[in-house]
Amino acid sequence: MHQINCPWCGKRDEAEFQYQGDASVKRPEPDASQDEFFNYVYMRDNPKGWHTEWWHHIGGCRQWIKVVRNTITHEIHATGGPQDDLELPKADVK
């Protein structure tokens, strides 16, 4: 069970959140090609190590937050709001 530091609420149990997938993809501009939208909707990397993810605080403030999590160790490096740019740690695993 993770504890996720919600930028609005503080540390909260994982049970309050809903996982919403890869936060590194960005919605294309409206006039972008169909292929770009296709990639945005369907294509995902499956990284081993650090990953930026969306977690939706549905049982709390209902904010979508960004979480930098390690898919191997489940360590959480940083959390932030939707507009924050979170850097991935250089070192792979502590």
Next chain:
Amino acid sequence: MSNEFRTSKAGVRLNRDKKIAFKFDGNIYHGFEGDTLASALIANGVKLMGRSFKYHRPRGCLTAGSEEPNAIVELRTGANREPNTRATMIEIFDGLEAHSQNRFPSLKFDIQSVNQLLSPFLTAGFYYKTFMWPASFWEPVYEKFIRRSAGLGKAATEPDPDTYEHAHLHCDILIVGAGPSGLAAAKSAAGSGARVVIAEEQSDVGGMVSSELDQIDGVSAISWCQKTLAELSTHQNVTFMPRTVVFGYYDHNVMAALERVTDHLLEPEQDQPRQRLWTIRAKQVILACGSQERPLVFDNNDLPGVMLSSATRAFAERYAALPGKRIVISTNNDDAYCTAEVLKNYGVEIIAIIDARTNMTTKMQRLEDMGVRVLTGAIPQKAHGWQQVSGLSVQSVSGEFIEKINCDCVAVSGGFSADVHLASQTGAAPIWDDDLQSFVPAKPIRAECSVGAGHGSFGLADCLFEGHQAGVGVAELLGFKAEETKPPAADKVELYTISSVWRCPGAGKAFVDFQNDVTAKDIALSAQEGFISVEHTKRYTTLGMATDQGKTSNVNGLALLAAARGEAIEKVGTTRFRPPYSPVAIGAFAGRERGLEFQPTRRTALHECGEKLGAVFVEAGQWLRPQYYPKPGEDIMAAIYREAKQVRDTAGICDVSTLGKIEIFGADAAEFLNRLYINGWKMLAPGKARYGVMLREDGYVFDDGTTSRLADDHFLMTTTTANAGRVLAHMEHASQVLWPELDIHFCSATEQWCGVAVAGPNARKILAGAFGDALDISNDALPFMGVKTFNWLGTTARIFRISFSGELAFEVNVPWSSGENMWNAIWEVGQEHGLIPYGTEALSVLRIEKGHVAGNELDGRTTVADMGLGKMMSSKKEFIGKALSQREGMMSNDRATLVGLKLKDANERLRGGAHLFESRQGANSETDLGWVTSVADSPAINGWIALAYVKGGLDEHEGKTLYAVNPLYGEAPAVEVCSPHFFDAKGERLHV
């Protein structure tokens, strides 16, 4: 029976003032409060406690603790029956009923023990090799045979009457284990002020210390432990949790623990759960889990009466129960000499000590000086006896027979294994220590450390020192300052030496995994057949896969596998350690979330109004909604038919409170809706409603509903009941992630507004009567798709001229708390105008007659064009899902699109889920044209009608006959394809 094997000395856990009567296999026995089932049976001279899994061999208990593989019994009766519990962990209480398992007709005479004679065929991989073919035999023949012969106990067939609870705990330091190491750690950490929790699997402190021989700080070790606990309990920052096993070490230092709250009582006390599942979040964890003794692997080593040396001592010291009167001890290390000394003190005759080591140690010398015979360089060859041990043949390490010794108990010690389960569950694979002949924890990768025997430090002095240091160190790591104290001191320092003999030579059955009946031969066979990876051996032989998780068998098994491979044990490694450390009842995981408590039940403000009128309720997500209102003697179909008919004849009222309602505010609200919906919203005037459809980003239909503009910057969106939560999350994503620049605010208002639909030719008359003159709802004042806010009896109310039924209809919303008043006001007036209540079924009939889509049609694979609403999609603006809705496959002409169906033969009926074909013959996936989504027995059309998706749609099939094939019911009625707008296609009834 008498307690002839009970000594009058010792028994630190017993309360001899309280005698307890219990039943085992129907016989009544007596014990004392504090006894375990195993210790009480031993005190009564009962050695035979169960039959083994595969060969049905007689078994007694091997251990005195939670690692027990043999003495697995069934507890209680009826609904409370619980199979596969360990006799060594059950504290007896007055009225306890326990039964042995895996035997028929009785424990002493078990028919399936002939399996032993078949044993040449029941070796490793037996199932894989035997039950291969024919494949058709699997389910009817093989599986039944395997199930009957394999299962141990029987689960109760009635619902579990006990309650289980979930609880959370946060602490600075969690200490697992209240032996000397754990207590020393707790003692040094307690003074620092850190919040300390000590979890102990057993009912009391002490772990493996001997109350007879060990001394700490000048008193007996067990008194020191009890005294330390008493001191700790005066600290407010220290919590001691007995009968609590930490069974899982998870990410972020979360530990799962099971507390046996009332298992030691006949009935839980009022308001007490039977067990409590703890989620413990600890900043630091000190693992003081101790060690486990290993059995020796020799022929017939599973006979009742062959027991671990430390267990014989534990039974005597903790419970004053003597496992025998004439004992042979067989060992390869010094610890068993402690057993010899203790048992001797209690009057047990130590016939001989057999030691695999060849060099004399001081301990050997001491026992010899006490007059005990010690044979060095000797190991067991074979245990003798029928249902319990009566003697032991002894051989030299090189395999020459020495002699046979008669005895009634064999205490064995194959050395100790540090209990590395929890430390290894963190992902740090344990390391083999050749001197100790044990795995020890690797360098921690979480905020934890191991101390004492669990760390591979088997001497008491080391345990105390390590525990003390860890308590101080960990407290300081967390920023607490521990008081300066001296570590507790043991009276002597002892060296642990061991000389392992993994397989004592022999040709018979020598068990490695007692619970799964895995023998030394099975492991050799596995290696011989190529299953040499430890993970493969485990699965091929089932070594370590029983409920005991191989606690007594893993190291012996690995060593034998290493020998078969001709490699060192560290090369073989261990299988992965996974939770749970010991078995946990499913009920504990379910906790209170069972039956109606599994999820919340949501009732609308009008629930009781529906109940009073005899509504039958149906679950709609978490909501309960009136499904239909049967009159006396009326079945469901008749009730639905009557309700649907009367709405069109006079009027009906329906609770629609469960529709999702989202209030949207802000200067950009219309722009926001424009981007969510496929159709436009900017031109919608205040006081007007509009039907909208939204897509998912992949271009398929997501949800639909009516959204009203209440003011320039204020909208009220409605969603389907089922999608309310998902639509809100979707909007939150859009506003927070995609377009944070939009000036909008919104929130769910589903539970703030109670809603009813009043539909039918008399609807206007009824509402005008109910709400009085203040509200003008004439066609001019409130035309179709008009919205008004009005004041009713001091509260704000909203009225919407919208219709799902195709009749003149209104929806009225009032604050939740005024819901019942509203219903009653409408109901009262309605009595003069033929008003009836109608449920979700009649609602569905009415909307099918109108060709309105609902959940059945919006199944996540539907495009807007499939629904026949392609023209709604705006080409002038951007919205979610637009780009991908234009994909070739989603625009193609051969997609299945919405049509209506009419049943041709009135003697038949239609069912949802049927597939449509041009012919009754040759119905297969190639000739499949589509499927039926919703059906209704329609009063307006006077017959069965349906909505369906058909390839080519109306263009290709209008007027044609198709067949609705339903193999489940063996039906294939003929249907005529028609427009889905069955009734009042022009909508004249709406605009009156």
